Amino acid sequence: MTPAWTLISAFAGALLVLLLPARSAGMARIIALLASLTGAVAAAAACLAKLQHPDALAWSFDRPWIPELGIQFHLAANGLSLSLLLLTGLVAVAGVLFSWNVTHRPRPFFAFFLTIIGGVYGVFLSRDAFLLFVFYEIVILPKYMLIAIWGSTNREYGAMKLTMYSIGSSALILIGLVVAYAAAGGTSFDLDYLASVKYAPSLQSWAFPILFLGFGVLAGMWPFHTWAPTGHVAAPTAASMLLAGVVMKLGAYGALCVAMPLFPQGFVEWRLVIAGLAVVGIIYGALTALTQKDLKFVIGYSSVSHMGFILLGMATATHWGVRGGVLQMISHGIVAGLLFGIAGRVVYERTHTRDLTALGAFDLWRTLPGAAFAFTLATAASMGMPGFSGFVAELSVGIGVWQSDPWLIGPVAVGIIVTGAFSLRAMHRAFFPVRDAAAQAAPILPPLTWPEISAIALLISVSVAIGVYPLPWVTLIDDGLNSPLFHSILSLP
Amino acid sequence: MNYSALFLQLLPEAVLVITALVLLGVAVATEAKTRRPIAMELAIAISSVGIVGACAALNFCPTHVQSASSLLVTDPLARVFKAVVLGLGLLAVLLPPARREITQPGEFHALVLFALTGLLLTVGTDHLLFLFVALELASLSLYLLAGFSRSPKAAEAALKYFLFGGVSAAFFLFGLSLIYGFCHALTLPAIAAALTAGPLPPYAVVGLLMVIVGLAFKLAAAPFHYWAPDVYQGAPATSVALIAAASKAVGAVVLVRLLLMGFGAAAGSASWGLMQPGWSLWLGVLAAVSMVFGNVLALAQTSVRRLLAYSAVANTGYLLVALSSNGAVAAGAALFYVVVYGLATFGALALTAAVERERGDDSLGAFAGLVHRSPLQAVALMIFLTSLAGVPPLAGFAGKFVMFGAAMAKSTTHGTPGLTWLVGLAAIMSAISLYYYLMVLKQAFVREAAEVAPVELSTSHRLALLIPAVLLVALGLFPALLLSPLTRALLATME
Numbered sequence: 001m002t003p004a005w006t007l008i009s010a011f012a013g014a015l016l017v018l019l020l021p022a023r024s025a026g027m028a029r030i031i032a033l034l035a036s037l038t039g040a041v042a043a044a045a046a047c048l049a050k051l052q053h054p055d056a057l058a059w060s061f062d063r064p065w066i067p068e069l070g071i072q073f074h075l076a077a078n079g080l081s082l083s084l085l086l087l088t089g090l091v092a093v094a095g096v097l098f099s100w101n102v103t104h105r106p107r108p109f110f111a112f113f114l115t116i117i118g119g120v121y122g123v124f125l126s127r128d129a130f131l132l133f134v135f136y137e138i139v140i141l142p143k144y145m146l147i148a149i150w151g152s153t154n155r156e157y158g159a160m161k162l163t164m165y166s167i168g169s170s171a172l173i174l175i176g177l178v179v180a181y182a183a184a185g186g187t188s189f190d191l192d193y194l195a196s197v198k199y200a201p202s203l204q205s206w207a208f209p210i211l212f213l214g215f216g217v218l219a220g221m222w223p224f225h226t227w228a229p230t231g232h233v234a235a236p237t238a239a240s241m242l243l244a245g246v247v248m249k250l251g252a253y254g255a256l257c258v259a260m261p262l263f264p265q266g267f268v269e270w271r272l273v274i275a276g277l278a279v280v281g282i283i284y285g286a287l288t289a290l291t292q293k294d295l296k297f298v299i300g301y302s303s304v305s306h307m308g309f310i311l312l313g314m315a316t317a318t319h320w321g322v323r324g325g326v327l328q329m330i331s332h333g334i335v336a337g338l339l340f341g342i343a344g345r346v347v348y349e350r351t352h353t354r355d356l357t358a359l360g361a362f363d364l365w366r367t368l369p370g371a372a373f374a375f376t377l378a379t380a381a382s383m384g385m386p387g388f389s390g391f392v393a394e395l396s397v398g399i400g401v402w403q404s405d406p407w408l409i410g411p412v413a414v415g416i417i418v419t420g421a422f423s424l425r426a427m428h429r430a431f432f433p434v435r436d437a438a439a440q441a442a443p444i445l446p447p448l449t450w451p452e453i454s455a456i457a458l459l460i461s462v463s464v465a466i467g468v469y470p471l472p473w474v475t476l477i478d479d480g481l482n483s484p485l486f487h488s489i490l491s492l493p
Numbered sequence: 494m495n496y497s498a499l500f501l502q503l504l505p506e507a508v509l510v511i512t513a514l515v516l517l518g519v520a521v522a523t524e525a526k527t528r529r530p531i532a533m534e535l536a537i538a539i540s541s542v543g544i545v546g547a548c549a550a551l552n553f554c555p556t557h558v559q560s561a562s563s564l565l566v567t568d569p570l571a572r573v574f575k576a577v578v579l580g581l582g583l584l585a586v587l588l589p590p591a592r593r594e595i596t597q598p599g600e601f602h603a604l605v606l607f608a609l610t611g612l613l614l615t616v617g618t619d620h621l622l623f624l625f626v627a628l629e630l631a632s633l634s635l636y637l638l639a640g641f642s643r644s645p646k647a648a649e650a651a652l653k654y655f656l657f658g659g660v661s662a663a664f665f666l667f668g669l670s671l672i673y674g675f676c677h678a679l680t681l682p683a684i685a686a687a688l689t690a691g692p693l694p695p696y697a698v699v700g701l702l703m704v705i706v707g708l709a710f711k712l713a714a715a716p717f718h719y720w721a722p723d724v725y726q727g728a729p730a731t732s733v734a735l736i737a738a739a740s741k742a743v744g745a746v747v748l749v750r751l752l753l754m755g756f757g758a759a760a761g762s763a764s765w766g767l768m769q770p771g772w773s774l775w776l777g778v779l780a781a782v783s784m785v786f787g788n789v790l791a792l793a794q795t796s797v798r799r800l801l802a803y804s805a806v807a808n809t810g811y812l813l814v815a816l817s818s819n820g821a822v823a824a825g826a827a828l829f830y831v832v833v834y835g836l837a838t839f840g841a842l843a844l845t846a847a848v849e850r851e852r853g854d855d856s857l858g859a860f861a862g863l864v865h866r867s868p869l870q871a872v873a874l875m876i877f878l879t880s881l882a883g884v885p886p887l888a889g890f891a892g893k894f895v896m897f898g899a900a901m902a903k904s905t906t907h908g909t910p911g912l913t914w915l916v917g918l919a920a921i922m923s924a925i926s927l928y929y930y931l932m933v934l935k936q937a938f939v940r941e942a943a944e945v946a947p948v949e950l951s952t953s954h955r956l957a958l959l960i961p962a963v964l965l966v967a968l969g970l971f972p973a974l975l976l977s978p979l980t981r982a983l984l985a986t987m988e
Contacts, residue, residue, distance in 0.1 A: 066891070066973050068822055068980050069898050130894065134885040141875075141884055144931060148939045156939065164928060171924035174894070175917045178901045182911065186902025206910075 002059050003077045003125060005042035006085055009035045010092075010118030014111045025106040032110035033096045036117060040089025047082045051472055054079075054479060066130070069181075070188035074128040080326060080480020081124040083473055084253060087330045088124070090462055091245040091337045092117045097455035098341040099238040101349070102150070109150055112142035113238055120246050124253065129177045129189040132258065136173070139247060140166045143239070150236040152348075153294075158234025162243075165227035169217035173254065176211025179203070180262050195261040195485050208266025212259040212274070218251030220307040221274075222281030229300030237344035240296070244303045245337035249329045252310045256322065260314065261485040268317070272405070275315035279408060281308035282415035289422040295347070295354040298426040299339045302382060305419060306332045306390075312412070313397040319481065319490050321400020324393050326477045331381070331389035331466060338378045338459040346371045346452055347430070350445045356426065360433030362443065370448040372431040374456045379427045381463045383420050389466035502565050504550040505575060506610050512543025513606035520599020533589055536598035537953055540606055544583045547613075551575055564620050569982035571617035574746045574828075578616060578739050581835050582609040585734040587957040588843045591850065594642035594729050601641055601731075608634035608735060612743045619754075621669050621679045621704075624747065625662075628711075632658050635740060638732035639724050650720075650727030657720040661710035668703025671696050681755035688758040698759050701772060704751065705779075711744035713802075714779050714809045715786035725802035726855075730846035733798070737805055737842060738835030745812060745831040749824045752776075752816065754987060760819045765910040776817035777915050783810030784922040791929045797845050797855045800929060801838060804881055807926060808834050814919045815896035818912055820903030821987060823896060825980030830892035832975065833880065833968055837889055840877035840961035843954065844870060851948045860933055862942030871937045873962045878930040880965045883923050888968035893923060895976065 013035025017028050049056070060076035077085065095113065102109050115138065122135030140163060147159035181189055184197040199207070217224040228248070232240045260267045285305030292298045306328065313325025348354055351362050365372040381388035384395075394416065401408050448456075466473055481490060500507070516539050520531045554567045586605060595601050611631030618624050636658060640651025673679055675694035676687040688697070706717065713721040725733050752760070752772055761771015768774055787807030794800040812834075815827035845855050847870060852859035864871035880889035897916045904911030950958075968975055 064973075065971075066895060066976060068825065068973070068976055069895055069902075130898075133894070134890070137885045137890065140927075141879060145938060148935060156935065160928070160931065160935075163931065164924075167924040167927045168921070171920040174897065174920045175913065178898050178916060179905070179913060181898055182901035182905035186899075186905075189898075 003042060003046045003082065003085060004059075004061060004075060006039040006089065006121040007075075007118055007125065009038035009042065010114045010121055014114035014118065017107050017111045017114065020107055022107070025103055028106045028110045029096065029100060029102070032114060033093070035114055036089065036092035036096050039117065039121065040086070040093050043082065043085035043089040046077065047086050047472075047476060050079050050082055050479065051475060054475070060127070065128075069130075069186075070190075071130045072128045072188075072190060073131060074190060075125045075131075076127045077125055078480040078483055079476035079478070080257070083326070083330060083476040084124045084249060085121060087249070087333045088117060088120050088246045090458065091241055091333055094337055094341060094455040094459050095238040095241045097451040097458075098241065098345045099236070100449070100451040102236075102238075104150065109146070112146050113242070115139075115142045116146070116242055116247065120250060123250050127191050129181065129191055129194060129258070132191070132254070133170070133173060133177060136250060136254070137170050139250070140170070143243065143247065146239040147231060147235045150239070151234040152236070153234055154230070155234040158230045162227045162231030165217055165224070169214045169251070172210050172214030172217070176207055176214060176259070176262075179207045179210070183207075191258065191261075192485070199263060199265075201265050204263040204266035205269050208259065208263035209270055211262065212255055212267075212270065215251045215254035215259055216274075216311065218248060219255060219311060220248055220251070220281070220304050221311055222277055222284055222304065222308065225281065225285070225304045225307075228304055229297055232300040232303065232340070233294065233296045237341060237348075240340040240344055241337040244299070244340060245333040248303065248307055249333055252307065252314075252325070252329050255311070256314050256325070257485065260489050264488040267489060271315050271317060275312055275405060275408060278308045278312035278315055279411045279415070281305065282312065283411060283418065286415050286418035286422055290418060290425065292426075293356055295343045295356060295359065295426060295430050296340070298356075298422060299336065299343055302339075302419070302422065303332070303336050305415065306336070306382070308415070309394060309397050312408075313400055316397070316400035316404040317489055318400040318403045320396050320403060322481060322486070322490065323474065323477050324396025324398070324400055326480075327389070327396055327466070327470070327473065328393035330473065331393045331463065334459050334463050335378055335381045335390060338374070338456065338463070339382065341455060341459070342371055342375050342378065346374075346448065346456075356429040359430040362445065363433065364431045367443065367445045368448070370453065370456075374460065375427060375431055377460050379423045381460075381467070383423045384416065387464065387467045389463045389470075391467055392470045498555055499565070501553050501555055502567055504553050505547040505579070506613050508547040508550045509543055509606045509610045509613070512540065512546065513603040513610075516540060516543075516599055516603045516606070520597070520603075524599075531599045533592060533595070533598045536602040537586055537589060540586045540602040541583060543606060544579050544586060544609070548576060548579045551579075564618060564623050566617055566619050568986040570746065570750070570986040573979060573982040574616045574742065575613050577742055577832055578609065578612050581739040581742060581839065582612075582735065584839055584957055584960060585731050585739065587953040588731050588734055588839075588846060589951055589954055590642075590729040590731045591846070594644070594647075601638070604634045604638050604641070605731065605735060608638060609739070612739055615743050616746050619681045619750070621672065621681070625665060625669060628665075628747075629662060631740065631743070632662070635732065635736055638735065639728040641732065642729050644727070646727035647729070650724040653720045654724050657710060657717070661707045661717065664703045665707030668700040668707065671700030671703070675700070681750065684755045685757060688756065693759055698771070701756055701759060702775060705748075705772060705775060708744055708748050708751075709779060712741055712748070712809045712812070713805050714813060715783040715806050718783070718786070718806045721805055722799045722802040725805070726796055726798045730842055734839050734842050737801070738839045741805070741809075742831045742835050745827060748816060749828065749983070753819070753821065753824055757819070763817045763915065764904045764912060765914050767909065773817050773819050776813045777912070780810045780813035780817055780915060781918055783807065783813065784919055788922045788926050791926065794929070795857055797857060797860065797933060798842070800933070801841055801845070804926065804929075805838060807922065808838075808881070811893060811896060811919050811923065814912070814915050815900045817915065818900035818903040820899055821984055822980060823899035823903055825976065825983045826892065826895040826899045828979045828983065829972070829976045830889075830896050832979075833888035833892045833965065836961040836964050837877045837880040837887075840873060840958060840965070841881065843957045843961075844874050844877065847948075847950055847954065847958070850950075857932060857936050860936040861940040863937035865941070866947055870958065873958050874937055875934060876962045876965055878934055880969070882927045882930045884927070886966070886969045888965045888972065891969055891972035891976075893919075895972065
């Protein structure tokens with residue numbers, strides 16, 4: 001099974017769901033589940049094959065597409081992109097499971113959902129800048145529709161804000177890519193070719209920030225993160241999971257695998273600015289999450305904070321840091337998906353509130369023990385407790401920071417402490433309220449359903465698996481980082 | 494002179510004119526007999542047959558024959574664009590005007606055919622004076638078509654269109670006289686030769702500026718766009734479709750022909766830091782003004798037709814960005830874009846006409862709940878508007894990307910910013926444009942509306958929605974299908 005099946009299954013699934021007769025909600029979600037399972041299995045199979053035969057010739061698909069501009073339909077995967085494919089597949093499966101109860105216009109819901117998944121797969125697989133940009137933009141309209149139609153709090157505003165930030169970010173990316181294309185002679189959009197060209201330093205110093213900022217906006221880089229919390233809160237559960245879990249990773253992936261290899265000297269020039277913004281994002285996101293009343297807003301701002309670690313890891317320009325950044329992408333993808341799933345689906349659909357104080361009245365640790373248990377584990381993973389994926393990632397980033405800019409480690413430590421504080425506060429208030437149990441009987445809530453339990457189990461087990469035995473993931477990521485793309489970046493002092 | 498070759502060369506135009514005359518004859522005959530105007534369906538059928546026939550006649554045109562003094566040329570560019578104009582014209586004919594608007598379908602459709610004849614002649618000439626006459630034939634027909642429904646709004650639209658058109662024609666003609674005075678030639682090859690032979694005569698360049706102003710009016714480039722919103726809103730849908738798609742495509746071809754093949758020596762440069770006066774810089778400024786004006790004003794519109802008019806202004810801006818780079822590949826991309834833009838804007842107009850038929854107006858609110866009334870129409874609307882906004886995988890996206898890429902590749906040499914200022918502005922403006930297209934899509938997909946009895950669309954109206962939607966998706970997935978032939982034709986013609 002080639003990695004192409006991830007793409008094919010997602011887009012074919014989306015088309016199939018749309019072609020179903022009206023009023024076939026059950027069929028729609030089954031097709032969506034099958035399509036996302038196929039994608040996840042294909043990604044997992046490709047990862048396993050890569051681990052077994054690390055030197056096997058990589059799969060690639062290359063056809064001319066727009067010959068006038070030297071644009072190829074070029075798909076290929078290295079270990080790094082395979083690991084992100086697997087992340088996408090896992091979050092997709094969990095997302096479908098958490099959307100099992102969608103009854104309002106289920107066919108377009110799952111069609112948009114699968115389109116986003118397909119676009120994300122496409123970005124991770126593209127080796128042509130034009131193709132990558134196509135997949136990057138395919139995601140935008142379904143995002144808007146998912147939030148505006150199926151969302152909750154302030155959905156039309158949140159959807160429009162998120163969409164305008166996304167399209168603005170892609171305008172910057174378009175400029176950056178086209179500048180690189182033109183400066184490289186205007187013959188090819190092939191990413192490996194574009195990265196092999198030595199651009200004039202003066203060009204790099206103004207083109208790099210444009211391109212990086214474009215990707216950085218989608219990665220939730222402070223101060224361009226404001227779309228993320230409002231958008232994630234307004235989105236339906238599955239969309240929040242996708243947005244925080246994988247779509248924000250598109251920005252991080254693009255920054256790492258497009259912006260940095262294309263303009264390495266520009267990167268060196270701007271490296272400390274990025275690191276500074278990342279650290280501010282880590283602390284700012286954590287502090288803001290500390291003051292939120294809405295459980296989803298807490299998770300939304302925690303995403304901003306966690307995405308800061310990814311950017312910081314990249315900005316170190318060290319092997320440890322970048323590897324940690326990618327590990328954090330995977331870790332945060334899983335943990336954010338889990339947190340949003342529990343807060344948006346498991347809790348909200350039963351209590352119809354996300355207000356931390358109001359949730360306290362439900363005594364969730366007694367009335368919904370499964371959810372409280374899962375949320376505790378997810379919180380631990382999110383805080384970076386040893387044994388979970390977050391720990392491995394943050395430790396690795398920390399080592400990278402220590403190697404490149406030791407003085408930054410202080411603020412990062414502050415960020416980690418505040419992360420612990422807001423995570424514990426939210427968990428405590430929402431799930432383990434201190435109240436007189438006899439004073440008021442808590443309402444009885446329906447128990448967890450099987451789709452919910454399986455989605456939670458899937459995501460938690462992956463997070464623990466990475467935390468306990470990160471070696472396969474590290475091997476995959478290092479395969480990507482050892483490619484010629486990163487030579488000029490990671491060999492820097 | 495070889496008259497049979499001349500006849501073959503003019504065969505498509507002849508077929509159109511004959512069909513128009515037949516249509517008029519049938520209309521007069523039936524009206525005299527039954528005292529009722531000819532049926533709309535019959536008029537549509539006859540004119541469609543005529544257009545298809547003209548398309549078939551294109552095959553008989555001899556290739557690369559130039560009649561005396563370049564009056565008529567059938568170079569590859571002319572042949573391709575005659576086919577494009579006929580295709581867009583056929584779509585416009587398929588979109589039936591509202592019955593209460595058009596009481597005399599015979600005359601109306603005959604005028605459509607005359608306008609198409611004028612557009613075909615405009616595409617196939619290298620002679621500036623002949624170009625002017627052909628353009629006026631098209632314009633006069635279009636003025637009449639704009640005001641044909643005789644409602645006060647249509648009358649206002651037609652009058653505005655006519656007054657602005659008249660002034661721009663005067664500019665065009667005055668520019669021509671200056672060019673002739675200093676180049677002593679009116680055919681493009683001769684002008685190109687005269688310009689490269691000696692130093693640039695400044696008055697000829699001023700003349701070119703005036704000609705560009707005349708064409709900017711045709712293309713609805715700001716600040717020569719003031720007729721567009723009123724015409725889009727007041728004129729019958731069929732006329733607007735013709736003005737927005739076919740007439741615009743022809744304007745772009747004429748501009749490409751004029752600038753690349755006649756006035757290449759007067760290009761100057763719009764590249765950052767290397768600016769030199771010349772049409773390149775003027776087009777750059779026109780492009781910037783159009784993009785900013787069109788996009789910003791579109792944000793405030795509540796009538797979808799007016800919104801499409803301002804989007805037309807903005808899209809002209811993107812087109813001029815590509816042309817201002819003075820590159821052949823970029824010009825080929827611009828020609829590709831003007832076709833897919835025509836398809837998308839035509840589709841959006843056809844859909845607005847369908848909504849008007851159901852809800853009585855074209856306000857944003859009239860689109861509310863479209864997805865519940867007609868899911869297929871809603872999907873078509875999404876295709877048209879997202880193609881206009883430049884969202885993949887639709888043709889509008891491919892067109893914009895290729896235009897901007899080619900413009901940058903032409904203008905940038907070794908680390909100079911080139912046209913980055915213009916392309917950057919275009920990318921950002923294009924991002925902003927998604928906002929107003931989403932305002933329409935939000936109504937159609939997100940908002941709910943009170944139930945209204947659905948109106949059955951006629952078969953031809955459905956075709957007018959289906960064909961552009963399918964083409965936009967196909968050309969979005971495989972842009973080379975159209976881009977390669979257009980670029981090849983342009984390069985072959987420039988040789």
